[in-house]
Amino acid sequence: LSGNAVTALDAPALDIGFFARSVHDVARDLIGCTLIYGQSGGVIVETESYARDDPACHAYNGPTPRSSILFGPPGRAYVYLSYGIHSLLNAVAETDGEPGAVLIRALEPTIGLAAMIRRRKQGDVRGLCSGPGKLTEALGIGLEVNGAALTEPPFRIVGRTVEEPAIVATSRIGITKAAERPWRFCVAGSEFVSVRPRAA
DNA sequence: GCCAGGATCGTCT
DNA sequence: GACGATCCTGGCG
Numbered sequence: 358l359s360g361n362a363v364t365a366l367d368a369p370a371l372d373i374g375f376f377a378r379s380v381h382d383v384a385r386d387l388i389g390c391t392l393i394y395g396q397s398g399g400v401i402v403e404t405e406s407y408a409r410d411d412p413a414c415h416a417y418n419g420p421t422p423r424s425s426i427l428f429g430p431p432g433r434a435y436v437y438l439s440y441g442i443h444s445l446l447n448a449v450a451e452t453d454g455e456p457g458a459v460l461i462r463a464l465e466p467t468i469g470l471a472a473m474i475r476r477r478k479q480g481d482v483r484g485l486c487s488g489p490g491k492l493t494e495a496l497g498i499g500l501e502v503n504g505a506a507l508t509e510p511p512f513r514i515v516g517r518t519v520e521e522p523a524i525v526a527t528s529r530i531g532i533t534k535a536a537e538r539p540w541r542f543c544v545a546g547s548e549f550v551s552v553r554p555r556a557a
Numbered sequence: 558g559c560c561a562g563g564a565t566c567g568t569c570t
Numbered sequence: 571g572a573c574g575a576t577c578c579t580g581g582c583g
Contacts, residue, residue, distance in 0.1 A: 405575070413575070415568095423568060441565035443576050460575055490576045500567095532575055551576095 368515040372508055375516075376431035380406045380450040380457030385542050387448065387459060389522045393513040394496040397469030399486055402544040403462040403551060405529050407447075409455065412534040416456030426504055427456040434512070436493070436503040443490030444499050448507055448514075462489045462530075462541075465549040472497075488551040527554045 371390065376383055384406035391400050407414035415437070416427040426435045427449060435447040435458050451457035464486035466473055473495035474480050486492035493499070507514055523545035528537045530552055543550045 407575075415575085418569085421569070437575090438565095438567055440574060440576050441567070445575060447575085458575095462575085488576070494577095529575075536575095 368518045370508060371432075371514045371516055373430070373432040376448060376450050376507070377452050378450065380408050380459060381540060383448065383450040383457075384459040384540065385524060385526075387461070387514075388524050388542050388544055389517040389519075391467065391515045392461065392464060392496075393468060393515070394498055395469075395511045397466075397473050397496050398513075399464030399466040399468065399492075399549075401461060401463075402465050402547045402549045404542050405460040405462055406450075406540040406542075407458050407460065408540075409451075409457060411538070413529065413532045413536070414456065414458070416458075420456075424456070427458055428454060432506060432508050434502055434505045434507055436498065436500055438500060439490065444493045444502075445489045446493050446498055446502075460489060461492065463487050463543075463547075463550045464492050464495075465544075465547065466495070483548055487549055525554050 384404040387401050387404050392398050409416060411417060415424040420428050430453045431450050433449045435449050436444050439445050446461045447458035449458050466482055466485045473485055476497055477485055477495050486495050525543050525545045526539045527541050528539060529541045543554050
């Protein structure tokens with residue numbers, strides 16, 4: 358993945374069309390892309406998809422004040438508060454009117470390491486962005502970012518600049534409803550995921 | 558290394 | 571009024 362990191366700043370950013378597809382395809386294809394917010398970022402190594410007709414998805418019971426962003430146009434950020442403490446970052450997918458989101462769960466830190474270490478007050482690079490709450494803290498993403506376009510500054514997501522990484526799909530983490538659906542995607546063997554996928 | 562428990566608050570019933 | 575798409579710490583092996 359190091360090649361992805363080195364050339365990420367020169368590569369073209371993803372556009373709206375990338376996100377206007379099946380949320381599961383978007384989740385898989387985001388693996389290996391580089392997420393940048395402000396002056397910090399890293400290679401996406403873990404995602405989860407949440408779809409319509411998915412009991413674990415915030416859109417499952419129809420639009421509410423919180424979840425309405427999920428029903429809007431793709432390519433925007435959906436940020437919400439988890440356990441009263443952590444801001445979790447999602448990428449809205451599917452076409453306008455069709456809900457779906459990809460939870461960004463872990464990054465391999467590559468850009469702006471010093472700033473991320475400062476915000477996290479933690480120097481271990483392996484644990485810097487190894488969880489959905491950790492990476493938002495590292496990048497400085499809070500609830501005020503909800504609704505922002507992921508295709509415009511201060512966001513930037515650049516596509517893979519090297520080859521497609523080996524990807525493993527497993528059951529989802531940290532939820533009680535429909536966790537068994539195989540909609541968690543990780544870079545095989547990555548040291549930077551939140552929880553190592555169990556060997557099959 | 559593993560596990561139990563606490564922090565903390567917006568959202569929806 | 572209950573419940574999280576989580577993280578960290580401390581206790582115990």
